């Protein structure tokens with residue numbers, strides 16, 4: 001996977017410089033912390049981050065079971081050192097010096113639940129973890145995976161504001177799995193090589209708030225409106241499809257770890273000064289009237305360098321955009337209210 005990540009932007013001269021610096025050993029030191037590292041997402045994500053040559057130090061934190069995960073992953077002969085931290089008392093050490101913190105801590109859905117049903121448990125977990133991040137690694141980029149992302153990102157922002165260190169450029173809701181799914185499903189219907197497919201996905205990360213822009217998909221294909229409607233629905237319901245297939249044993253973990261590793265890699269490339277790193281993410285935004293919104297974002301040395309505008313939408317997508325706003329607005333408000341109570 002990481003070979004392909006590197007190859008993706010291999011045409012740029014800057015990438016060549018970064019590549020050379022790998023071999024001379026001068027690629028920057030980067031500490032990545034995963035909070036929730038012993039979980040269904042955390043473990044494969046730890047594996048994938050251990051394979052990433054941009055990582056020099058991998059910090060694996062959970063409330064349980066991290067020594068085993070760290071010992072296991074730590075035997076892999078790649079660049080990063082691996083340290084496992086377990087329990088509240090070790091959270092400070094897990095976070096200190098982190099450049100990037102990835103948060104898949106919290107409970108997953110079971111069949112019949114919405115992501116918002118996870119709010120009561122996960123909001124508190126995210127609040128505590130973000131309070132510690134504000135104290136121990138206030139300059140780190142944050143990749144929020146814990147659901148409901150539409151609310152957990154606003155919670156993190158409010159906690160950081162209270163701590164006086166909020167930098168909106170550094171806070172990301174991870175929506176990459178929506179993009180990964182949209183690409184897979186589109187390639188199947190359009191009969192094009194999946195590796196060449198690009199599809200922006202905007203809005204948020206739950207049900208109708210997930211809005212894939214198939215009108216902007218490349219390579220272009222002449223799909224009927226029925227097929228586009230079905231593709232949109234399948235992308236919106238992708239998480240539920242996995243929850244139902246796992247029948248009570250959790251939600252997407254492997255595809256999420258892949259998506260989380262892709263997004264983290266993009267963040268690290270941005271930090272390292274690789275140009276033109278663009279990914280969709282749920283960030284503080286002014287491109288709609290909503291204060292948080294997922295769209296294409298240019299990543300750079302300080303995190304978000306530019307929130308790109310939406311580009312031309314089809315009539316179907318325009319309707320989808322208006323339809324998602326009330327739910328996304330209320331999820332944002334719920335998060336803000338929780339953090340301030």
Ligand SMILES: NC(=O)C1=CN([C@@H]2O[C@H](COP(=O)(O)OP(=O)(O)OC[C@H]3O[C@@H](n4cnc5c(N)ncnc54)[C@H](O)[C@@H]3O)[C@@H](O)[C@H]2O)C=CC1
Pocket residue numbers: 035036037038039040041042061062063064104105106107108109118122125128129144145146147148149174175176177178205250251252253256
């Ligand atoms: N953004 C996205 O696209 C996706 C988000 N998710 C979300 O990711 C979260 C995690 O999912 P899974 O890994 O499948 O769940 P899991 O239950 O397998 O793992 C969660 C881990 O978090 C740990 N944890 C709980 N409280 C913690 C705390 N205070 N500090 C540190 N760790 C803590 C648990 O011990 C456990 O190891 C869920 O909220 C799920 O809904 C899942 C898939 C996709």
Ligand SMILES: O=C([O-])CC(=O)C(=O)O
Pocket residue numbers: 108109115147177238239240242243251252
């Ligand atoms: O559906 C869930 O609960 C997990 C998730 O966010 C996804 O798979 O997109």
